Amino acid sequence: MTFARWFMAAFAALAATAALAATPNWLTVVDTAGGGHRIGNPQAKVKLTEFVSYTCPHCGHFAQEASGALDLYVATGKVQLDIRHVVRDPIDLTAAMLANCGPAARFPRNHAALILAQPRWLPIAERATDGQQSRWYNGPGPARRRAIASDLGFYTIMAGRGYERVAIDRCLNDEALAKRLAAQSRADDEKFNVRSTPSFAIDGTMLAGTYSWSLLQPQLDARL
Template sequence: MKSATIAVAFAAALAATSAVSANTNWVTTVETAGGGHNIGNPAAKVKLTEFVSYTCPHCGTFARESSNPMEVYVATGKVRVDIRHVVRDPVDLTAAMLANCGPAIKFYRNHTALMNSQPRWLAAARSATSAQKSRWSNGPGSARRRAIASDLKLYDVMATRGYERIAIDRCLSDEALARRLAEQTASDDAKWNITSTPSFALDGLLLAGTSDWQTLRAQIDARM
């Protein structure tokens, strides 16, 4: 093949590859094999790991501040984010199970809906009565989680995502998921020594002194 022909063929192949990349919706590209939710281009230059707890107010603030710009980073294909749960209490577990309700592609929007509404339902959790807390701590796990979801109006949050009550109850009754989330927390604690949330790792390195979006954003930009 002549050199000019080779050059033309190479240019055509490159253009085709670029077109595929441009048409890929990285925000809806999700892998769960590692235990968390890896969202974005597997070949992204920057790999971000988030360790979050749904009952952590700072995690909620971070999620609300970073949601839109993070989607832009992921959409470029240059950043991949792995969101990992740090489950610390029954309310945390209930929210995490709701975030995981349905196929993996729904996770990020579920996560965002729960974090956006966190100030309201977390305030309700803090002002819970003794009777409510008793319902949250006694009886079968599924019944406890349904009580939490009802008292904190998390059913309403999930309804905005298109979930019917029967589907939500099915997710809250998934004991295998509950065990998996607890095991993931224990495994990450052992591997990463997570002492506070939110915590972050960039390209496999746990970041010290980083707990807000502006500080993290500067470190992401430095790696782009």
């Protein structure tokens, strides 16, 4: 190879590397200004909203089926995903608070860790003893949420995300966060009339009869 050809090849490689470096990692771009977590390119052609409850088995099934595939759509910059909590009970609230623990950029993976682990912890919740339910539904909010996190293994899940127990407890003790998440869930219900989970909206319009990736994906593709 002549020097000129070597130089041109090296220049092309450097240009390609620079182009890749200049491309944002849309999966780590998170905007919370609208009350949810908008993940991805703010200029994306398609704006997808997902309404999710951590205690909803169908939401867990959707996450298992779609999380990797949906990430690919967001990663292209063509789809922005807005995840919004549907808070139905203290367990939902506890999981939502842990998903929100730390900087906003950590939310996507916190959320994924909790919802993808649902098959491990939801059966425990469904078989809860009277004593467990008493701890979960009575007393000060922080104590109830710590009991839920302990009984359902949330501390272990969050430890896998790099959180120490003191940091987890700090998030669970945050009453302002608890009130904000509950209020946002009520506001979303009033605005979008969310009747089941998971539910989805594209560009602000709710999708009828859409609860699985096999039903959602064609609707995304049709708009891209």
